Amino acid sequence: xxxxxxxxxxxxxxxxxxxxxxxxxxxxxxxxxxxxxxxxxxxxxxxxxxxxxxxxxxxxxxxxxxxxxxxxxxxxxxxxxxxxxxxxxxxxxxxxxxxxxxxxxxxxxxxxxx
Amino acid sequence: xxxxxxxxxxxxxxxxxxxxxxxxxxxxxxxxxxxxxxxxxxxxxxxxxxxxxxxxxxxxxxxxxxxxxxxxxxxxxxxxxxxxxxxxxxxxxxxxxxxxxxxxxxxxxxxxxxxx
Numbered sequence: 001x002x003x004x005x006x007x008x009x010x011x012x013x014x015x016x017x018x019x020x021x022x023x024x025x026x027x028x029x030x031x032x033x034x035x036x037x038x039x040x041x042x043x044x045x046x047x048x049x050x051x052x053x054x055x056x057x058x059x060x061x062x063x064x065x066x067x068x069x070x071x072x073x074x075x076x077x078x079x080x081x082x083x084x085x086x087x088x089x090x091x092x093x094x095x096x097x098x099x100x101x102x103x104x105x106x107x108x109x110x111x112x113x114x
Numbered sequence: 115x116x117x118x119x120x121x122x123x124x125x126x127x128x129x130x131x132x133x134x135x136x137x138x139x140x141x142x143x144x145x146x147x148x149x150x151x152x153x154x155x156x157x158x159x160x161x162x163x164x165x166x167x168x169x170x171x172x173x174x175x176x177x178x179x180x181x182x183x184x185x186x187x188x189x190x191x192x193x194x195x196x197x198x199x200x201x202x203x204x205x206x207x208x209x210x211x212x213x214x215x216x217x218x219x220x221x222x223x224x225x226x227x228x229x230x
Contacts, residue, residue: 033216039155045204045221089155100145100215101170104157 002027004094006105013082014113020067021077021108023092031097034068034075039107040088048090051075079110087112117141118222120205126228127195135190135225137205145169145210146188147219148180151202163188164213192227200229 004025013019025034036048051059051068058066063080079086092105118139127133139146147170148160162170163182177193192199202224208217 031216035218037221043202043224043226045157045206045224047218047220050218091157095216095219097216098214099170100162100210100213101159102147102219103159107155 002029002032002094002096002101002103004092004103004105006092006108008108009106010109010111012111012113013079013086015082015084017082018078018080019082019110021079021090021092021110023075023077023105025073025075025092025094027073027094027096029096029098033095033097034066035093035095035102036064036066036075036077037091037093037104038086038088039091040085045091049077082112084112084114086110118205118207118220120203120222120225122225123223124226124228126230128230129195129197131195132191132193133195133227134192135203135205135227137188137190137222139186139205139207139220139222141207141209141220143207143209143217143220144185145208145213145215145217146182146185147206147208148188148190149204149206149221151204151224153201157204161188161190162215164210164215167213169213195227195229197229200227202226 034051147162166182205222206219
């Protein structure tokens, strides 16, 4: 079974600053994919970024980038130039390539201070 | 032009009732999923269907029965509702041309079910 751990329940960042959200995972699969999803108060689950485990290059999407450390099984999300609209719950997730199961961490609540 | 839609968005009902939640996607995806998000915001897969065929069936009570009339729809029917069924239920879909899908999953807006 695979597990995803987000040990920080909450974080806060000043607007325009940079924040890093931590995530570790454990899987016995060689074929897996990692994701960050954002859930604002509207409760919609929004894809932030996707990383294929077989790719060494860290994924980036505009102000969002990841630090993927495969050996350490670490997958952190960096948000640059934080905006008020970034305030949300962020979930790290791991997709098992052998059975399509997407396992989520417990989430972290990010607040952005104006 | 909503990609993954669910109805209703809110559902309040009494214990013992039977209710259904509908999900539709217009993305042309072949795989659809149901997730449950509990009161602590923990998300867990319940079911997945690929082109109307059941692929993932997690340890979910028999009272929950998914139905896929076609690959664009995946409905969730719940019999004899219990207090513990109160949660947010999310539908999702992925391209998933085969039964094992490593494609990104896109989520609907969720249905908040409250059982009184």
